[in-house]
Amino acid sequence: MVLKKLSLSWVSLLVTSLLLMPTVSVLASDNQSVTNFNDFLSQLEQEAKTLGINESILASTFSQIKLFKQSTPPRVHDKNTQVATRPQTLETYLPEIITEANVITVRAMYKEHKTELDALGDKYGIQPRFILALWGIESNFGAQRVSYPALSVIASLAYQGDQADFYRAEFFAALKILAQEQLEYRDLRASRTGGIGQTQMKPSQYLAHAQDGNGDGNKDVWNSSFDAMASAAAFLQHSGWKIKETWGRQVRTPENLDISLASLSVKKTFPQWSALGLTRFDGSKLPNRSDMQVSLIMPDGASGRKYLVYDNYRTLLAWKSSDYFAISVTNLSERIKYPQID
Numbered sequence: 001m002v003l004k005k006l007s008l009s010w011v012s013l014l015v016t017s018l019l020l021m022p023t024v025s026v027l028a029s030d031n032q033s034v035t036n037f038n039d040f041l042s043q044l045e046q047e048a049k050t051l052g053i054n055e056s057i058l059a060s061t062f063s064q065i066k067l068f069k070q071s072t073p074p075r076v077h078d079k080n081t082q083v084a085t086r087p088q089t090l091e092t093y094l095p096e097i098i099t100e101a102n103v104i105t106v107r108a109m110y111k112e113h114k115t116e117l118d119a120l121g122d123k124y125g126i127q128p129r130f131i132l133a134l135w136g137i138e139s140n141f142g143a144q145r146v147s148y149p150a151l152s153v154i155a156s157l158a159y160q161g162d163q164a165d166f167y168r169a170e171f172f173a174a175l176k177i178l179a180q181e182q183l184e185y186r187d188l189r190a191s192r193t194g195g196i197g198q199t200q201m202k203p204s205q206y207l208a209h210a211q212d213g214n215g216d217g218n219k220d221v222w223n224s225s226f227d228a229m230a231s232a233a234a235f236l237q238h239s240g241w242k243i244k245e246t247w248g249r250q251v252r253t254p255e256n257l258d259i260s261l262a263s264l265s266v267k268k269t270f271p272q273w274s275a276l277g278l279t280r281f282d283g284s285k286l287p288n289r290s291d292m293q294v295s296l297i298m299p300d301g302a303s304g305r306k307y308l309v310y311d312n313y314r315t316l317l318a319w320k321s322s323d324y325f326a327i328s329v330t331n332l333s334e335r336i337k338y339p340q341i342d
């Protein structure tokens with residue numbers, strides 16, 4: 001099977017330093033909050049029954065859920081720590097995320113699997129370089145596997161986090177995945193913030209968009225890179241991706257530009273931005289077309305990089321609401337596109 005072979009081939013390319021299952025040290029077991037947490041779990045279990053989830057699945061699953069102790073950010077003690085926590089800008093962040101080694105890796109992947117990636121792009125109406133780039137950024141090119149028990153992590157975030165209602169809904173979504181995909185408790189793995197699979201989807205996103213990208217009958221976003229990429233592609237497609245457009249471009253702005261115009265809520269055509277003095281990054285004139293409404297963003301403020309971004313950029317923000325994330329994906333996609341891979 002071509003697809004099966006492809007999947008194995010991908011695995012061989014991936015860095016193998018995978019995190020294993022969670023260690024006991026992150027799971028609490030003996031303090032007062034556990035009692036309260038157990039009461040909380042009983043409430044969740046009752047509610048899950050009303051959602052129609054098989055009771056034998058619930059019994060075996062809930063017995064394994066434990067309170068997950070979240071790590072706290074390190075305090076700033078000295079100069080060295082302060083240097084390490086100095087705020088980043090895109091000028092320092094992008095070279096850390098998109099190293100030359102990563103570019104070589106992702107271009108080799110694209111070249112080796114171009115036929116399959118192009119087919120994936122055609123199926124979901126997304127330029128494949130964006131799908132590959134999103135997967136590369138979210139999984140650190142396959143090296144970063146989520147390793148914590150999703151139900152314990154998400155139940156704990158629903159219990160003690162500041163987004164309790166959000167995580168409560170995600171907990172029931174995760175339970176539905178477990179029942180629907182016939183997974184064991186240990187198979188349903190997440191990041192510390194409850195993202196599942198190689199692209200760290202929210203469980204509710206999985207239920208709405210997960211795909212069987214390699215055609216083996218399972219939507220295994222944990223172990224199949226193609227399932228993970230197809231699922232992300234389906235999310236982008238369902239969120240309005242426009243295959244005839246790209247994402248945006250880096251631009252230059254005049255000194256006297258009204259900074260309040262730098263907002264996703266402000267949309268203008270290229271000629272309107274040109275009239276305000278914006279140019280391409282190389283100083284040449286912006287496109288003359290008037291059929292697109294685009295926005296100016298300055299993620300690092302007026303002294304940092306400036307971009308005109310299009311609707312597809314907004315769609316990337318629907319996946320993860322972070323300019324640094326979206327610009328990393330688009331920047332990497334450009335490195336896949338240029339120079340052209342035959």
Ligand SMILES: [Ca+2]
Binds near residue numbers: 212218219
């Ligand atoms: Ca699959």
